[in-house]
Amino acid sequence: MAALLIDQSASSELLPSFALTPNEGAARRALRAQIAQLDRLLSAASCEAFPDRLDLPALPARGPRIQSLGELELLRDSLIGALGDAREALAVREVDRGAARELLEQMLLDPAKHRRVRISQRELGVGGCGVWSVMPRLGPMGRLMGWWRVKLSSGCPLAT
Amino acid sequence: MSGEVAAEFPGLRAEWVSCACVDHRCDGGVGERLALLASRLNGRQALELRQQHVPAAYRSFLRQVGIDPDQQPTPIEQAVLGRLLSGGNLPQDRISDGLLLALLETSVPVVAFDAALTSPPIEVRGAADNELVAGVQVEQGTLILTDSRQPLCQLFSPPQPPLAAGANSDRLLLVAIIVPGVSAIVSDEALTIAAAAISGG
Numbered sequence: 001m002a003a004l005l006i007d008q009s010a011s012s013e014l015l016p017s018f019a020l021t022p023n024e025g026a027a028r029r030a031l032r033a034q035i036a037q038l039d040r041l042l043s044a045a046s047c048e049a050f051p052d053r054l055d056l057p058a059l060p061a062r063g064p065r066i067q068s069l070g071e072l073e074l075l076r077d078s079l080i081g082a083l084g085d086a087r088e089a090l091a092v093r094e095v096d097r098g099a100a101r102e103l104l105e106q107m108l109l110d111p112a113k114h115r116r117v118r119i120s121q122r123e124l125g126v127g128g129c130g131v132w133s134v135m136p137r138l139g140p141m142g143r144l145m146g147w148w149r150v151k152l153s154s155g156c157p158l159a160t
Numbered sequence: 161m162s163g164e165v166a167a168e169f170p171g172l173r174a175e176w177v178s179c180a181c182v183d184h185r186c187d188g189g190v191g192e193r194l195a196l197l198a199s200r201l202n203g204r205q206a207l208e209l210r211q212q213h214v215p216a217a218y219r220s221f222l223r224q225v226g227i228d229p230d231q232q233p234t235p236i237e238q239a240v241l242g243r244l245l246s247g248g249n250l251p252q253d254r255i256s257d258g259l260l261l262a263l264l265e266t267s268v269p270v271v272a273f274d275a276a277l278t279s280p281p282i283e284v285r286g287a288a289d290n291e292l293v294a295g296v297q298v299e300q301g302t303l304i305l306t307d308s309r310q311p312l313c314q315l316f317s318p319p320q321p322p323l324a325a326g327a328n329s330d331r332l333l334l335v336a337i338i339v340p341g342v343s344a345i346v347s348d349e350a351l352t353i354a355a356a357a358i359s360g361g
Binding site for chain 1: 164165167168203204207208210211216219220222223224225226227228229230231286299301302303314315316
């Protein structure tokens with residue numbers, strides 16, 4: 001069994017000295033490091049969102065000058081908020097892409113049930129500007145006979 | 161750097177070099193290099209630039225001094241955005257082309273002053289109350305670039321006439337602002353590229 005022995009006679013001078021005086025310099029360094037890290041994460045989120053654009057809120061800006069501790073805290077909190085919004089937007093987009101991929105699979109399995117449905121490569125999160133669409137084989141004849149197929153357009157020639 | 165600025169941003173410094181500019185007309189070799197740099201760029205690369213070491217350091221520094229880099233992009237992001245919008249790095253004059261080349265090659269912004277009107281050393285400090293910078297009164301504490309005699313310009317703002325290098329400047333003072341996290345070798349490279357492009361060396 002472990003026991004904790006407390007020397008009642010120990011004076012307060014022997015106790016570890018906690019920084020009771022506010023060390024603003026250390027706090028500022030820590031905040032600046034957090035801001036730098038958050039900015040890197042926000043940059044990564046922006047790159048991940050490409051080719052879509054993240055609508056990031058305008059953050060408090062009043063510079064260039066040395067920011068007060070309060071301003072650094074406000075900026076840090078705003079960046080956390082912006083990063084949260086960015087990640088939420090990316091998550092929503094991923095859900096939409098998942099739904100689009102699922103719909104494409106269903107289109108491929110049963111084209112006749114998804115007549116005239118179109119899904120762009122962009123909706124699927126794939127590069128390029130091609131479009132998957134369910135079209136009748138042989139034009140009007142296929143439409144009358146129910147010969148449906150999924151076709152991927154070759155996309156915009158300007159994109160290359 | 162002034163004491164307060166150096167304590168807040170260890171590693172922030174200004175480096176400078178002087179060079180001659182005899183001919184102000186565009187240089188064909190520099191124009192070719194700018195065109196080559198322009199041809200290697202697409203939208204994704206322009207966006208991903210912000211994740212590279214040096215651009216990220218400038219971006220992070222802008223945030224820390226109270227500038228939102230999404231509203232006022234870093235110099236390299238601004239240059240790349242300009243390239244995407246205009247369709248190329250269009251030659252302007254020898255000084256602008258040299259500064260742009262150094263920026264695109266190293267991501268370090270270099271500004272040019274008329275050497276006859278400036279006297280090194282160059283430093284960054286906070287503006288005094290009601291101090292005039294390039295004829296404009298700035299708020300106290302605004303970070304400014306100064307020489308030994310006068311304020312030159314706000315940090316990361318382009319120099320204004322008459323201090324800015326122009327068509328009548330025979331000798332230039334090229335100044336690079338190095339933010340924390342950027343090594344000396346990159347800043348040396350930026351100044352060397354700019355000086356060589358402008359002086360034709």
